[in-house]
Amino acid sequence: MARLHLFDLDGTLLHGTSAPVEISRQLGLEAEAVALDHAVGAGLIDPPEYARRAHALWVELTEAHVVAAFEGAPWLARIREVWAEIRRQGDYCAVVSLSPSFFVERLIGWGAHAAHGSRFPAVPFTEPVDPTGVLSAAAKVVIADRLCGEFGVTRAECIAYGDSSSDRDLFGAVPISVAVNADHHLSDIATHSYTGKDLWEAYELACHAR
């Protein structure tokens, strides 16, 4: 039976940072984005409000900034190698993130079968963010179920990788979960825990659980 590996992006594939912070860094607005991350992490604002404020921060954003943010971001090592191995095994890999779709979807180019993020308008922005397209922790589970249908697997074949509270619902819905550079709130409910900068090592923990 094929498996479906579901990866979070911010703090999981990216080490110690988020896509919005990396995007904002290109505009000299890193501190503002870090403050937004703290506010949403503390539950002071919800994901739609976070997206609205990030969009407002990025009025000058161009495609070149997005490319530079993506290429310069501190990715974990061996992401492409892990996804190539997953494909070689006949399994599936997908990224599901609350971060903007225009950043998340670039990971299709690295070998993910699917990549879903919060729906943002095209860059440079001429339209506002539609709050109904912004993802939540619960939406991650809905998308995981939809991907199961697309790939012909069930939740019993899913493995989730994540780092924070937005991964809690998904970790509760699948049999194998790997907390990656997470604090104890998440690692306590995960079946496996990894600290480090090499995705291959996190992937091996999940493989040995088979």
Ligand SMILES: [Mg+2]
């Ligand atoms: Mg995360």
